[in-house]
Amino acid sequence: MIDLRSDTVTRPTEAMRRAMASADVGDDVYREDPTVRRLEEKVAELTGKAVALFVPTGTMANQLALMLHARPGDEVIAGKSAHFVNYESGAGGAWAGVQFAATPRELFTAEEAAALIRSSAYWLPRTRLIGIENTHNMAGGRIFPQADVEAIAALARQHGLGLHLDGARLWNAAVATGSSEAVLAAPFDTVSVCFSKGLGAPVGSVLAGSESLMEHALRFRKMLGGGMRQVGILAAGALFGLEHHRERLAEDHAAAARLGDALRQLRGVIVAPVETNIVVAEVESSESVVAAARRLGIAFSAISPRVVRLVTHLDVSGAAFSTAVDGVVAAFREAGHA
Ligand SMILES: Cc1ncc(COP(=O)(O)O)c(C=O)c1O
Known part of the structure; x- marks a missing residue:
């Protein structure tokens, strides 16, 4: 996961x-x-x-x-x-x-x-x-x-x-x-x-x-x-x-920006400005997006019925992070955000 x-x-x-x-x-x-x-x-x-x-x-x-x-x-x-x-x-x-x-x-x-x-x-x-x-x-x-x-x-x-x-x-x-x-x-x-x-x-x-x-x-x-x-x-x-681990927080920020940019390309997704390591996105249904992601082995949070939150950190970096971005995008697509 x-x-x-x-x-x-x-x-x-x-x-x-x-x-x-x-x-x-x-x-x-x-x-x-x-x-x-x-x-x-x-x-x-x-x-x-x-x-x-x-x-x-x-x-x-x-x-x-x-x-x-x-x-x-x-x-x-x-x-x-x-x-x-x-x-x-x-x-x-x-x-x-x-x-x-x-x-x-x-x-x-x-x-x-x-x-x-x-x-x-x-x-x-x-x-x-x-x-x-x-x-x-x-x-x-x-x-x-x-x-x-x-x-x-x-x-x-x-x-x-x-x-x-x-x-x-x-x-x-x-x-x-x-x-x-x-x-x-x-x-x-x-x-x-x-x-x-x-x-x-x-x-x-x-x-x-x-x-x-x-x-x-x-x-x-x-x-x-x-x-x-x-x-x-x-x-x-x-x-x-x-x-x-203090200086390396810049890596988490770059990762969050990359994730935000990828989600911004998807139809019907509104991504709030990404300034640090948290990405907040408005979607059609948080529940469907989170469920689709779970099926692909990725977890993030529904913070309201139409808003999801994804947080980058030192345990998901490098190649694992690239896999994560692809997986998150696939989950959003599966939930109707093509
Ligand atoms: C902004 C903020 N303040 C305080 C806390 C509380 O920290 P703790 O979980 O260590 O009680 C959190 C936890 O996520 C937080 O995000």
Whole structure:
């Protein structure tokens, strides 16, 4: 099976597994795991933040950010289809106790965010935070324009709001734009990044921010059950991904562009602009296209009745990727897109 459902399906390479097996470890609840500390220091430096904290998942990193910036009853402004609102099992309402106001578009402007900021009347929820996703998963790996990020940051400062970056795929945005992660994350108070997506590690994310915010994050992480022990084994996989798989994300982007171009030739298929490693295409029937692909040994996702998503990653490259493109095109044709 050629699996293009997500970049989370990658399996650790032999070299990554060796790095994990031989990692130096200690008890990280006592903050004594040298590999975790090394990873946290490296990510703090890469994102330009004072302190970084290792967590098991991107979900936990995002949820910690909500807990840091808001109190129960507060409101958070989030882009349409934001992961931390829609795909984290309702955690924001359950743990941070917040409610959300969604912008009309995934990649939104400062004006669209401003329209959602509440007045300070005591009977209204308090607006406390704006969250941005870069790259934006459900928008098809689109890059959030940095000029808009800066305008939204100015708005947040003007209203005393926090600003969080869901940077699960910030590595992809950095490679695609040529701007460093630190530059892209500079306007934000907190940033989450993932190692288990394009970087190919089996587990791991980080939340980074100021010293004072991250002191609270350490306590909240423990409350959520994210205080782990000899977890350098996992941090070593993340470090390996950072050191060996970051630059090569450009290959995934080129592969996605090629796939997008091939699908654009087919009748009745509308392909969204491909900016990184995700291809989103509108079709007659997602179900028929996905089923036809399955019969040919290829998996990708139906994200709505008429939209499919295909994600490129390091486990489908070279000759296997050429086979994948031919197979995907054949499946689309079989489903009526000649
Ligand atoms: C944009 C974005 N944020 C956060 C997450 C959550 O990451 P995890 O699956 O590690 O909880 C994902 C996962 O796909 C994601 O795409």
